[in-house]
Amino acid sequence: MKNIQMVDLKSQYLKIKSEVDTAIMDCLESTQFIHGQPVKSFENNLASYLGVKHVIACANGTDALQIAIMAAELPLGSEIIVPDFTFIATAEVISLLGMVPVFADVDYHNFNILPQQIESLITDKTKAIIPVHLFGQSAPMTEILDIAQRHQLLVIEDNAQAIGASYSSDHKAVKLGGLGDIGCTSFFPSKNLGAYGDGGALFTNSDDLAHKIRIIANHGMETRYYHDEIGVNSRLDSIQASILNVKLRHLDEYNSARYTAAQRYKSALEDIPQIVLPTEESYSNHVYHQFTLKIKDNHRDGVKAALDQHKVPNGVYYPVPLHQQKAFLKHPSKVGDCTNTIQLSNEVLSLPMHSELDEETQKFICDIIVEYFK
Incomplete structure (x- = not known):
């Protein structure tokens, strides 16, 4: 068995090596390294793919x-x-900008924010909602949009984990990304559409x-050296951008491969009573940025140890609810009844998931889990 990767970027690169290498060499020869044509081209191509009017690239998610x-x-102190x-x-950026993150619970089944709790947390200081399309599903x-309209709130979609869904x-x-007022994404290398650096x-x-x-992304500047905003x-x-232009052409293929791999995991693990498999909601397709199990009856750490013993990478996303993080004890924040989040933090375990995952590797991984529960 070859070394198993949580995300196999090397194998993915080798399949598109000639396309990527050509794009990089073209960029090097142009010497337009900042605000070059590849950036404009990528923004236009991604806007067309997503069906949105504007895409503005930036340094990271x-x-x-x-x-x-x-x-x-928004005013200082906005919630x-x-x-x-x-x-x-x-939530981090909210505190950095002098505002107050308000933590809402999520649906136990699909990991995404609960609309009924959003409604219960709205005050006269509430100005926006940031739903996260977690693990690859909307x-x-x-x-959420109905709540925002009734209360005149901005909706900023965090689509770092569900590009293409x-x-x-x-x-x-x-x-996703084109439903709210603003959508945001990350091109961190492990994402479904990942760069070879930050983006x-x-x-x-x-x-x-x-x-x-x-303007804000460019030092608050529209005309060079004339700054209209603090940016x-x-x-x-x-x-x-050159790399992402190549990979965008393959994004649907990558997401399809992830979905196929997810179904193989489900088929192999569906008969284990202590394991709750990922839910696929009828209103969204799932692009499986992560394949995340819920492991009940205090077996999560035991399964993790078994995988670790066999050098199978895995991850707990996320081990501590945001409202319990020390960072937010130092800054103003508010929290609802986050019972589901607390339970999920004790149960979730993510298995290797990427577009190059093959049946042999998945069988090896699943056999370890099945053996643990025998």
Whole structure:
């Protein structure tokens, strides 16, 4: 058995090596390393793929979230509702900008924010909701958008983990990131659409927001050396854009391969009573950024130890609810009843998941888990 990777970027690269190498060499020969043509081309190609009017590339997914909030021009002390069960970046930028993250519980079955708890946490200081499309599947956007409309709240989609997935409503499917006021994503190498370094982007159908986002991401500057806003320096470089242009052409293929691998995992593990397999909601396709099990009856750490013993990579995403993180004990925050999040933090375990995962590797992994429960 070859060394098993949580994400096999080497094998993926080898399949598209000639395309990637040519794109990089073209960029090197152009010497347009910042704001070069590959960046403009990638923004246009991604906008077309997602069906949105504007894509603005930036340096990473966390910057995308920060810039989105900055573009909204919310008052200091504004409350922004986020899921308690997600990566810290979603809430971290809120605190950095002098606002208050409000942690809502998630659905135990699909890991995404609970609309009914969003409603219960709204106050006169609430200005925005940031739903996260966690692990590759959409949050319940119809309910979230209805709540936002009733209370005049901004919706910023954190789509770092579900690029290429769609939300179905009224018999039509819309790519995630284009449903709210602003969408954000990350091109961290392990993502479904990953660069070979850092990268991120924002999406919007608003001309005004797109204009403001571009200015903020470029030192608050529209005309060189004339600064209309306090901004940041957040750019996707041309080499990364060249790579992403190539990989975008393969994204649907990658997501399909991940889905096929997920079904093989499900078939092999479905008869273990202590394991709860990922739920696929009818309103969203699932692109399986992660394949995350819920392992009950205090068996999570035992299964993890068995996998570790056989050198099978795995991950606990996420071991500590955001509201319990020490960082937020030092800054203002609020929290709802996050019972599901606390339970999930004790049960979740993610298995290797990527577009190059083969049946032999998955059988090896699943056999270890099945043997553990015998």
